[in-house]
Amino acid sequence: MEDKKTIKAALLGLGTVGGGVYKLMNRQKEEFPYKIGANLEIEKVLVRNLEKERPGIDSSLLTDNWQDILNDDSIEIVIEVMGGIEPAKTYIKEALEAGKNVVTANKDLLAEYGGELLDLAGEVKKDLLFEAAVAGGIPIICPLKQCLAGNYLTEVMGIVNGTTNFILSKMTHEGMDFEDALKIAQDLGYAEADPTADVEGHDAGRKIAIMASIAFNSRVTFSDVYTEGITKISAKDIEYAKDMGFVIKLLGVARKKEDGIEVLVHPMLIPKNHPLASVDDAFNAVYVHGDAVDDAMFYGRGAGEFPTASAIMGDVIDVSRNIMYGCTGRIACSCYKHIPVKKVEDIESKFFLRMTVDNTPGVLANIASVFGNNGVGLEKVIQQNVKKDLAELVVVTDPVKEKHLRDSMAIFNGMSIIKKIPAIIRVYGA
Numbered sequence: 001m002e003d004k005k006t007i008k009a010a011l012l013g014l015g016t017v018g019g020g021v022y023k024l025m026n027r028q029k030e031e032f033p034y035k036i037g038a039n040l041e042i043e044k045v046l047v048r049n050l051e052k053e054r055p056g057i058d059s060s061l062l063t064d065n066w067q068d069i070l071n072d073d074s075i076e077i078v079i080e081v082m083g084g085i086e087p088a089k090t091y092i093k094e095a096l097e098a099g100k101n102v103v104t105a106n107k108d109l110l111a112e113y114g115g116e117l118l119d120l121a122g123e124v125k126k127d128l129l130f131e132a133a134v135a136g137g138i139p140i141i142c143p144l145k146q147c148l149a150g151n152y153l154t155e156v157m158g159i160v161n162g163t164t165n166f167i168l169s170k171m172t173h174e175g176m177d178f179e180d181a182l183k184i185a186q187d188l189g190y191a192e193a194d195p196t197a198d199v200e201g202h203d204a205g206r207k208i209a210i211m212a213s214i215a216f217n218s219r220v221t222f223s224d225v226y227t228e229g230i231t232k233i234s235a236k237d238i239e240y241a242k243d244m245g246f247v248i249k250l251l252g253v254a255r256k257k258e259d260g261i262e263v264l265v266h267p268m269l270i271p272k273n274h275p276l277a278s279v280d281d282a283f284n285a286v287y288v289h290g291d292a293v294d295d296a297m298f299y300g301r302g303a304g305e306f307p308t309a310s311a312i313m314g315d316v317i318d319v320s321r322n323i324m325y326g327c328t329g330r331i332a333c334s335c336y337k338h339i340p341v342k343k344v345e346d347i348e349s350k351f352f353l354r355m356t357v358d359n360t361p362g363v364l365a366n367i368a369s370v371f372g373n374n375g376v377g378l379e380k381v382i383q384q385n386v387k388k389d390l391a392e393l394v395v396v397t398d399p400v401k402e403k404h405l406r407d408s409m410a411i412f413n414g415m416s417i418i419k420k421i422p423a424i425i426r427v428y429g430a
């Protein structure tokens, strides 16, 4: 509408997410005057390579020079969808210092430098919003920061990596092996070209660090998160889990306990009737527990062009409304507590262990006594003969501090009756 103000934004990056944002901006164009009270448009787009073919993009908007955006005072919102730490961190800081608001999807950056950047946004009274950084299209940052602000939150647990959930779903439901499932995930564009961050749990670790910081009002960085990936999960473990009424999922888990914050990413056996057990394929879900709301779960698409652009656009519209009301910078860093993060050794879990052992009388008693001497109680023991002289032993422990399990493992390593321990996986429940 011509009589309305026009809010101008710049896109930094025009890849999967940037391309989606560009398209959504055009798709929603007629709605902005009603939703925001202003027009909203993209003024410039920063890319690395100006020569690349970009069908459907107005090439007059493209630049490869950040200064063109930084020095353009008409641009009030910078949308950072380049990824990586640098130059994204410098550009975001410079944008805020120049009086611009920022929307970003950059979990790598926020999981390490979120505190510093949010403090800066608070100082200059500008918005720094990042709904797209965790679980793509699923609204979770805004619910944690705003809708659930009246709670003491004690648990945030989620499937927050689509690639690994896709792989585990294929292994569980189609009996596929890890490598084949990973190849399909890459072909479908879920996994990164280098899938290490996905399969080793680093991507989920960054997302759980961001969520834990907000949920518990205390800064948690990626380096605080204990991470284990899914590369060692085998078809055998999945079959045993199935027989015992569980499925295996890669979870990001953050809990607020009396003695500190527990924050981990690891595969876990969860009961088939748990709401997270039926979250399959590349879908994500986040489960939250608060003293007032009780349990709440958020489910949807955690990645991809339009789901991620949906989260970005929600933030851009939010910032635009704040610009119109002169109230940017209302919610900056919400970490006003300093709660220690617990060492993994001190965290209590139940464990599933699969061991190959000598098939001779007394072996089971020996193993049970090592567990017993280290304070590890056993909930379940299954033994199957694999060869005449070898047996496969599957054990589920009672809840035990990880250090006690590790002490038992140190002794097992020196016992000739134990040939291999191919799987140690945490089990849901107390």
Ligand code: NAP
Pocket (backbone or CB within 6 Å): 012, 013, 014, 015, 016, 017, 018, 046, 047, 048, 049, 050, 052, 080, 081, 082, 083, 084, 086, 087, 105, 106, 107, 108, 132, 133, 136, 302, 303, 304, 305, 308
């Ligand atoms: P992408 O497809 O690799 O696109 C990156 C874009 O940024 C490209 O257009 C590239 O320019 C541009 N770029 C990179 N470095 C640059 C630099 N130094 N200067 C100028 N432009 C630069 O990445 P993406 O998948 O869209 O991801 C973007 C961000 O969103 C990341 O932080 C990612 O973690 C996050 N995210 C992604 C998803 C998803 O589903 N993909 C979901 C949630 C969050 P050229 O085109 O010229 O190469």
Ligand code: HSE
Pocket (backbone or CB within 6 Å): 136, 160, 161, 162, 163, 164, 190, 191, 192, 198, 203, 302, 303, 304
């Ligand atoms: N590689 C990520 C995933 C993309 O598989 O979930 C979004 O962060």
